[in-house]
Amino acid sequence: MPVITYRDALNEALHEEMARDDRVFVCGEDVSGGAGGTSGEREASGGIFGVTAGLLPRFGEDRVIDTPISENTIVGMAAGASLAGKRGVAEIMFADFLSLALDQTMNQAAKFRYMSGGKMGCPVVIRVPYGAGMNMAAQHSQAMYQIATSVPGLKVVLPSNPADAKGLLKSAIRDEDPVVFFEHKAMYGRKGEVAEGEHLVPFGQAALLNEGDDVTVVAMGRMVVFAQKALAGLVEDGVGVDLIDIRTTSPLDEDAILDSVEKTGRLVVVDECPPRCSVAADIGAFVASQGFSSLKAPVELVTAPHAPVPFAKDLERAYVPGPAAIDAAVRRVAAYR
Amino acid sequence: MAIQQSEDQLLRAYRQMKTIREFEERLHKEIMTGEIAGFTHLYSGQEAVAVGVCEHLDEKDLIVSTHRGHGHCIAKGCDVKAMMAEIYGRATGLCKGKGGSMHIADFDKGMLGANGIVGAGGPLAVGAGLSAKLDGDGRVAVSFGGDGSVNQGAVLEAMNMAVVVKAPVIFVIENNGYSEHTGADYAVGSRDIAGRSEAFGMKAIKADGSDYFAVYDAMAELLDHARAGRGPCTAEFMTTRFFGHFEGDPQKYRAKDEVKRHREEMDCLKNFRERTAGVLSAAALDAIDDDVLALIDEAVDEARAAPGPGADDVVTDVYATYQ
Numbered sequence: 026m027p028v029i030t031y032r033d034a035l036n037e038a039l040h041e042e043m044a045r046d047d048r049v050f051v052c053g054e055d056v057s058g059g060a061g062g063t064s065g066e067r068e069a070s071g072g073i074f075g076v077t078a079g080l081l082p083r084f085g086e087d088r089v090i091d092t093p094i095s096e097n098t099i100v101g102m103a104a105g106a107s108l109a110g111k112r113g114v115a116e117i118m119f120a121d122f123l124s125l126a127l128d129q130t131m132n133q134a135a136k137f138r139y140m141s142g143g144k145m146g147c148p149v150v151i152r153v154p155y156g157a158g159m160n161m162a163a164q165h166s167q168a169m170y171q172i173a174t175s176v177p178g179l180k181v182v183l184p185s186n187p188a189d190a191k192g193l194l195k196s197a198i199r200d201e202d203p204v205v206f207f208e209h210k211a212m213y214g215r216k217g218e219v220a221e222g223e224h225l226v227p228f229g230q231a232a233l234l235n236e237g238d239d240v241t242v243v244a245m246g247r248m249v250v251f252a253q254k255a256l257a258g259l260v261e262d263g264v265g266v267d268l269i270d271i272r273t274t275s276p277l278d279e280d281a282i283l284d285s286v287e288k289t290g291r292l293v294v295v296d297e298c299p300p301r302c303s304v305a306a307d308i309g310a311f312v313a314s315q316g317f318s319s320l321k322a323p324v325e326l327v328t329a330p331h332a333p334v335p336f337a338k339d340l341e342r343a344y345v346p347g348p349a350a351i352d353a354a355v356r357r358v359a360a361y362r
Numbered sequence: 363m364a365i366q367q368s369e370d371q372l373l374r375a376y377r378q379m380k381t382i383r384e385f386e387e388r389l390h391k392e393i394m395t396g397e398i399a400g401f402t403h404l405y406s407g408q409e410a411v412a413v414g415v416c417e418h419l420d421e422k423d424l425i426v427s428t429h430r431g432h433g434h435c436i437a438k439g440c441d442v443k444a445m446m447a448e449i450y451g452r453a454t455g456l457c458k459g460k461g462g463s464m465h466i467a468d469f470d471k472g473m474l475g476a477n478g479i480v481g482a483g484g485p486l487a488v489g490a491g492l493s494a495k496l497d498g499d500g501r502v503a504v505s506f507g508g509d510g511s512v513n514q515g516a517v518l519e520a521m522n523m524a525v526v527v528k529a530p531v532i533f534v535i536e537n538n539g540y541s542e543h544t545g546a547d548y549a550v551g552s553r554d555i556a557g558r559s560e561a562f563g564m565k566a567i568k569a570d571g572s573d574y575f576a577v578y579d580a581m582a583e584l585l586d587h588a589r590a591g592r593g594p595c596t597a598e599f600m601t602t603r604f605f606g607h608f609e610g611d612p613q614k615y616r617a618k619d620e621v622k623r624h625r626e627e628m629d630c631l632k633n634f635r636e637r638t639a640g641v642l643s644a645a646a647l648d649a650i651d652d653d654v655l656a657l658i659d660e661a662v663d664e665a666r667a668a669p670g671p672g673a674d675d676v677v678t679d680v681y682a683t684y685q
Contacts, residue, residue, distance in 0.1 A: 087496055090492075093523060098519035098520050101488065101520070102489040102520075103489060104489055105426070105474070105485060105489020106492045106496075108486065108490065109494070111489075111492070113489065128482055132482065138680065138681065138682065141460075141461060141679075143458070144469055144470075145467055180681070201682035202682050202683070
């Protein structure tokens with residue numbers, strides 16, 4: 026199987042889905058880049074992170090639309106076209122800018138099916154590069170997925186590896202509901218095996234990446250990578266870990282989490298967002314309520330602190346939940362008697 | 363100007379305007395009984411705009427509406443009884459009672475929904491127009507909005523985006539003089555919505571929105587432009603609303619006799635009867651009046667008698683699939 030980057034896996038998904046279905050179009054700031062420039066180079070960017078590279082030369086300006094800096098209308102245009110029979114894939118350059126597009130995302134796209142009594146669907150995909158780790162500071166580093174996860178009507182996806190990046194994006198584009206698709210900026214260069222051609226990963230199905238009897242670790246997005254890093258030392262010391270990558274925070278694979286906690290009795294949830302009203306808090310509360318009789322230790326939440334993302338390298342390192350914090354939390358719950 | 367439309371077309375337009383008027387006047391009465399819950403924003407006074415615009419459209423053309431959307435729904439062909447049932451919150455409503463007055467939608471009629479967020483329809487209309495452009499079939503999208511909406515960033519973004527992507531969108535701005543309880547002459551800094559639209563690089567027309575024929579003719583010109591692929595345009599129609607911003611609005615911001623005066627001087631139905639005096643018989647129009655009143659009576663009776671949705675319906679229609 027070819028080994029490619031997370032970026033190329035996403036790019037492959039877009040190429041394949043645009044070739045498969047001519048209703049699919051992409052729009053966003055600099056998705057091609059170069060429109061109106063003086064160099065004459067029409068694809069001058071291919072997306073700020075290169076995810077949409079090669080789409081313009083292959084599919085043309087009608088389906089690869091460079092937009093003004095107007096996030097609310099980027100999402101609204103993609104949503105409106107998706108109401109009217111197309112499959113819009115909007116790119117919001119940084120997840121932080123979802124704040125500018127929240128009306129179209131949460132008041133419009135998310136609610137059309139419900140408000141119309143099921144008569145109108147809005148199969149739009151909103152791609153949002155997210156996350157800390159690149160010293161981009163407080164307005165270009167947030168994780169933001171807890172906000173999207175809290176909105177009924179939206180589906181929320183966070184691939185943790187190149188294979189899932191491709192398989193989940195293809196599923197998102199084919200989905201009948203609006204999807205907010207979180208791509209971690211620090212993972213674009215990560216490599217992994219990715220199947221060529223048709224490769225679909227369904228929503229709401231967690232991946233069990235490691236099996237062990239002592240502690241359940243639930244993670245999403247880049248936090249899965251850090252949990253995997255923490256695994257080696259834990260296994261060496263005889264701590265058995267079930268590592269669950271939930272892949273989609275909405276829908277959530279509740280069964281996978283409950284089944285594992287039934288076995289281990291101990292839960293650590295790792296989440297890049299700040300703790301209040303987070304996915305970690307949500308899963309912790311869910312297990313405390315539905316899996317109470319299985320629990321042998323308090324649930325541990327490993328999250329960012331209740332603070333904006335800082336700039337300085339040292340501060341940002343201290344901010345992002347990493348392998349050391351995961352290792353410590355797992356050992357605490359494993360030792361709890 | 364001589365009237366170009368056929369007798370059938372004229373009678374149809376009158377019926378549509380009259381239906382909107384009586385739908386709203388009846389709602390105004392029924393709301394007093396307390397049987398209708400929530401916010402309702404009535405369209406009485408602005409009928410010539412919805413009908414003058416939508417008479418040019420067919421079901422494949424798309425419209426995006428506003429919180430004051432009943433008129434746009436009726437003009438675009440939504441079922442009047444199902445609309446009434448929706449406003450009463452019934453299971454038989456157009457949206458099964460889940461949308462209500464502010465969210466009536468009917469995709470089959472090309473009506474992409476009333477909207478509770480002022481200005482939100484602008485970006486959606488650009489998307490609907492983009493879809494039409496990609497299909498290249500001459501369809502257009504119409505974005506209805508009020509004078510209040512042109513001060514929302516979403517509409518300004520949408521106007522620029524429509525010009526940039528050359529989407530066949532007509533921004534129909536109904537200037538009824540008030541953004542909720544604040545005068546448009548105060549809130550629209552330039553006091554010139556058509557001029558503001560032109561500054562985005564699109565064709566714009568300003569016309570009398572209480573005159574069906576002025577609306578119809580302005581739209582004919584703009585639709586020729588948009589359907590020919592020459593990009594978006596704007597129509598600013600000067601109009602008035604006969605009721606408050608929402609039902610229950612005491613309208614302290616309006617001069618004491620303003621509504622009375624507007625009902626006398628800016629009534630599009632009265633205006634239409636005068637303009638068509640030599641073409642249509644008063645008897646034919648009176649017969650339409652009777653039909654419409656009977657239809658509204660039936661709509662209210664049926665809505666009252668219809669069952670409400672069940673509690674199980676709270677969680678249906680959130681997603682197509684969710685597991």
